[in-house]
Amino acid sequence: MTEASAGAADLLRRWLASMSGARAASPHTITGYRRDVAGYLGFLAGHRGGPMGRQALGAINPRDMRAWQARLRADGLSARSAARALSAVKSFHRWLGEAEGVEAAAPLAARTPKAPRRLPRPVAADAARAMISHAADSHPEPWIAARDAAVLTLLWGAGLRVSEALALNRADAPLPETLRISGKGGKERIAPVLPAARAAVEEYLRLLPYETGPEDPLFLGARGKRLDQRLVRLAMARARAALGLPATATPHALRHSFATHLLEAGGDLRAIQALLGHASLATTQVYTSVDQARLMAVYEAAHPRREA
Known part of the structure; x- marks a missing residue:
């Protein structure tokens, strides 16, 4: 960031410090957050033609958000990576509102890009x-x-x-x-x-x-x-x-195998969620899709197809 954007750089540093401290985010997560939000602030500085200080950050509008998301697509980011970047930006703006009193509705209201759901790929026993x-x-x-x-x-x-x-x-x-x-x-x-x-x-x-x-x-x-x-x-x-x-x-993938093998043996989803440490049951439920996908693969391979 330029010298004129020192205010935004300081806000970014303090937000990352709060994520690392109170939120106990991992170093890998902090690195990703820094990259995504610094890129967002850099884009906005060029898009709006000036440094992104407190006042400018409070004036972000839906057009600005659409332009930034369009840039992410133009740069070839996948929907999953764009969704991750937007999540970081929203977290940054929530912190700005709570800790600094800088409110901006548009970033928090921006729609998350839909990414195709990737199924875990466990290793067979x-x-x-x-x-x-x-x-x-x-x-x-x-x-x-x-x-x-x-x-x-x-x-x-x-x-x-x-x-x-x-x-x-x-x-x-x-x-x-x-x-x-x-x-x-x-x-x-x-x-x-x-x-x-x-x-x-x-x-x-x-x-x-x-x-x-x-x-x-x-x-x-x-x-x-x-x-x-x-x-x-x-x-x-x-x-x-x-x-x-x-x-x-x-x-x-060995961790995925642990989950799918428990599920195949009749394990309860809530118990598997606790064993894996998933915050949401929805994260654990993806393993039921793996089980169903495997069942369908066996069906497709073994079912005698009727001749037309």
């Missing part, structure tokens, strides 16, 4: 087992191979996000039957830990060459620091390539 077995045998360092297998087993067997598994500390082991997990936005939930996952972590710790204290990370990289998510994705990529699995077989 036999493929998940094969990927974990591959990880356990594929690294020349036995402790690293055991570590990769333990992490993947936790993702599949406890429904953890990669960030949640790698946030565990040595004090969390030996793993109990249930773990208290702090998920997105600091929301806590109880995750079950299957015996296979506990055993995999114990095997990893048996082979671990580092001495660790209670506050040290549970899962370590080769240099003794907290394991990086990229290395988990790399282990999955190696297994995926070796087994001929699709690109959708990612670490997060």
